[in-house]
Amino acid sequence: MRENHTPPASRSRTAVVFGIVLTIIGLVLAVGGMQLVSLDGSWYYLITGVALVLSGVLLAASMALGAWLYLLIFICTIAWAIWEVGFAFWPLVPRLAPVLVLAFFCFLLMPRLRGGRGRAACWSLAVLTLAALGLGGYGMLQPHRAIKAGKAQNTTQAVSAPTPGEAKASTWQYYGRTPAGTRFAPFAQINKDNVDELEVAWTFRTGDIAGKGAEDQGTPIQVGDSVYVCTPYNKVIALDADTGKQRWKYDPDTPDTGIWNRCRGVGYYDAAAYATGPGAAALAARTADVAADSDAPPRETGAAATRPVVNGAKAATDADVAHAVDAAGGSCAQRIFLTTLDARLIALDAKTGEPCAGFGNRGTVDLTAGMGEIPRNFYMPTSAPTVMRNMVLVGGWVYDGKSVGEPSGVVRAFNADTGELVWAWDLGNPAITKLPPPGETYTRGTPNVWSTPAFDDKLGLVYLPTGNSTPDYWGGHRTALDDKYSSSVVALDIATGRVRWSFQTTHHDLWDYDVTSQPALYDLPDGNGGTIPALIQLTKRGQIFLLDRRNGKPLATVEEKPVPQDVQEGDRISPTQPYSTGMPAIGREPLTEASMWGATWFDQLWCRIEFRKMHYEGEFTPPSTRKTLQYPGNYGGFNWGSASIDEQRGYLFVNDIRMPQWLRYISREEADAPNAAASHDGLHVQAGTPYGVTKNTFMSPLGVPCHAPPWGTMAAIDLQKRQVVWERPISTLQDTVAAGGVKVGVPVPIGMPTMGGPISTASGLVFFAGTQDYYLRALDAETGEVLWKGRLPVGAQSTPMTYVSPESGRQFVVVTAGGARQSPDRGDYVIAFALPQK
Incomplete structure (x- = not known):
């Protein structure tokens, strides 16, 4: 045996330091483990903590027995980790990484201890441990928990490129490209073979960088040779589809809300296709009067001329005549519709950006008409208005969690030519079909429609995704009609606004499980050579409902299952x-x-303790005065980004968020305290109810989510087989800001929460940009493999779009990038990618 020639003092100091480190770690784990055991949690941390303390004391005394004890802890930890989570990579990381790091130093130290032997063996073990850490580091750069497509699931059909005629006719006219909301583009110029050649074709800066409370979530639309973009502050800009050069810009001078500035899109209408005004004689008689009173604002700032509003049928009659003047003069034959954060509906000439004088009053309709009192920021449309036939449909966002009796969730359809109110659907009073009777308002506090509807013109139905009644987390005051239409998809008759059917995704919603995604309409093969008109509705719960869109009956089995019943008294x-x-x-x-x-042993233990403290019985754990865990949280599941359907392959593409939240009822006195800060996250005052609510995301003290990754994925579902084809974590840590404000900088594909939605193309590509790293990605529709990613200057929250230019014949993929939600980096970019010109 070779003698150990390391000086005794050196051996002693090294062992003492390492022993003290182990002892401190052990004490922390033992104390936390004791608390966890008292909550009926795992005994591992208590046992391991005590063993580490003993090991540390022995090592500080330079006794080899301490190293052997640590080796036993090491082996037992590996066994326990595999027993608890199997071989899932990310769950194993915080369980095994700490013991591996400590084992490396322990093996190096062993030959220096009294009675220590086998320097070569110990160093070999240290090298093996270091190799295991290296493999773990490599593993962190690979995607995990992915479901890979199998050959049996591949149902790809041959896809041909569109003919030149089809390419010239291509548009992205609606928020979801078509009224069906499938975000499917029948273009194949950009395909799997050449997508890696994509490059930036043009970039436009809007000059409207999103500040506090503002986010760029807009999807542009394209009609003909123009692309139309709206900014978070409701400015509308028309761009040349081939070059990105500005054609016009309209600023409605919308006040900054400071809390929720959004504009997810604009609507387009071809008025020439629906000529409705009065006859030529009336037109001739009124032309001079209307023309004299229709001063159009400048293209850049003309807000003052749009401030007057139309508030009823008489004003709309005047607007009828003014519309006829527009049509006769050739202006406003094509229109862009914009809703603003201060509740205006504005019609703009698609060619010039000037307000349409014949619409409402000088181009504007007042959306506060009939609403009663609206405190500042309590009602605002944030999603794109829906143009159907010769009507424009408008819902609205209401301030979450403020009080009972907030502004109505009424949905209204206005004549797209004149601005006249055609019909209204008041969810709380079916008798109101237009404006409320004098002295009354639309029913306050009803469920609202803040996301985007879809419609089937052939069936004559428009499909509305509804929210729940205000405030979100208390329902003791809700009416039978509130409960009937809350968190549902509701089909209205396009012509009359009357309910034809409704399907509810959450009964008496106390969890803010709004239906936020646009319904997707798809003709599902019936297996006999025909099709069934289907509607696919995503939910925050991660549930996907497949319905017959003619009558709302489920096409895939829906079961009513019992849920916890320990509701707070009064609800x-x-x-x-x-x-x-x-x-x-x-x-x-x-x-x-x-x-x-957790990122470490310690914050994982903290998360375990907090989990055991909270009340949790699944996704329908009722809110209470106890701290309650909600998963999926109120972000989803699926949110407003909605789905895409490859209409040729029958694949549904969805991206999700996996962010649990905790919430707790607080007393009326605490919620009403003068220093209580109310916000979308944090405190919901819920005035008029017995309780306020305090809530937040369930994170460790290090700011890391308390549940194992992934925290966001992209998945493909075969709609005929009704099974997952593939699923993969989406987004990396590359641009995530860590402690100290420093970006991680390493593309760890952990799967971060997502925003926005995907689009798909006939060439078998899926484009997605709503990640927390700064990329637009192209995925293989059949496998989920990332075929290309284009770097963006800042993150994006929006859904991209694609079109084929009628002038150049080039296919462009366009995305707006204003900054990822959790990132301090902000921008004002509209970026178009295309293949190189040849």
Whole structure:
């Protein structure tokens, strides 16, 4: 045996330092472990903590027995970790990484200890441990928890490029490209073979950088040779589709809300296709009068001329005549519709950007008409208006969690030529079909429609995704009609606005499970050579409901399942909730203590303790005065970004968010305290109810989510087989800001929460940009493999779009990039990618 020639003093100091480190770690784990055991949690941390303390004391005394004890801890930890989470990579990282790092130093130290032997063996073990850490580091750069497509699931059909005629006719006219909201583009110029050649074709800066409370979530539309963009502050800009050069810009002078500035899109209408005004004689008689009173504002700033508003039928009659003047003069034959954060509906000439004098009053309709009192920022349309036939449909966002009796969730259809109110759907009073009677208002506090509808013109139905009644987390005051239409998809008759059918995704919603995604309409093969008109509705719950869009009946099995009933006194709860068991559910596996995660041993232990402290019985755990865990959280699941359907392959593409939240009822006195700060996150005052609510995301003290990754994925679902084809984490840590304000800088594909939605093309590509790293990605529709990614100057929250220019014949993919939600980097970019010109 070779003698150990390391000086005794050196051996002693090294062992003492390492022993002290182990002892401190052990004490922390033991104390936390004791608390966890008292909450009926895992015994691992208590046992390991005590063993580490003993090991540390022995090592500080330079006794080899301390190293052997640590080796036993090391082996037992590996066994326990595999027993608890199997071989899932990310759950193993915080369980094994600490013991591996400590084992490396322990093996190096062993030959220096009294009675220590086998320097070569110990160093070999240290090298093996270091190699294991290296493999772990490599593993962190690979995607995990991915479901890969199998050959049996591949249903790809041959796809041909569109003919030149089809290419010239291509438009992205609606928020979801068509009224069906499938975000499917029948173009194949950019395909799997050449997508890696994509380059920036043009970039436009809007000059409207999103500040506090503002986010760029807009999807441009394209008609003919123009692309139309709106900014978070409601400015509208028309761009040349080939060059990105500005054609006109309109500024409605919308006040900054400071809390929720959004503009997800604009609407387009061809007035010439729906000529409705009065006859030529009336036109001739009124032309001079209307022309004299229709001063159009300058293209850059003409807000003052749009401030007067039309508020009823008489003013609309005058607007009828003014519209006829527009049509006769050739102006406003094509229109862009904009809703503003201060509740205006504005019609602009698509060619010039000037307000349409014949619409409402000088181009503007007042959306506050009939609404009653609206405190500042309590009502604002944020999603694109829906143009259907010769009408424009408008819903609105209401301030979450403020009080009972907030502004109505009424949905209204206005004549797209004149601005006249055609019909209104008041969810709380079916008798109101237009403006309320004098002295009355639309029913306050009803469910609203803040996201984007879809419509089927052939069936004559428009499909509305509804929210829940205000405030979100208390329902003791809600009416039967509130409960009937809350968190549902509702089909209205396009012509009359009357309800034809409704389907509810959450009964008596106490969790803010609004239906936020646009319904997607798709003709599903029936297996006999025909099709069934289907509607696919995503939900925040991660549930996907497949319905017959003619009558709302489920095409895939929906089961009512019992849910927890321990509701707070004064409220009520539904005994069952609907589960779409005939379709895959994405990211809704119930949380357990073993699901808890962290960047280190310590914050994982903290998350376990907090999980055990909270009340959690699944996704329908009722809110209460106890701290309650909600998963999926109120962000989703699926949110407003909505789905895309490859209409040729029958694949549904969805991206999700996996961010649990905790919430707790607080007393009326606490909620009403003068220093209480109310916000979209944090405190919901819920004035008029017995309780306020305090809530936030469930994060560790290090700012890391308390549950294991991924926290956001992209998935493909075969709509005929009704099974997942592939699923993969989406987004990396590259641009995530860590502690100290420094970006991680390493593209770890952990799967971050997503925003926006995907689009798909006939060439088998899926484009997505709503990640927290700064990329537009192109994925293989059949496998989910990332075929290309284009770097963006800042992150994006928007859904991209694509079109084929009628002038050049080039296919462009366009995305707006104003900054990812959690990033300090902000911008004002509209970026178009295309293949190199030849």
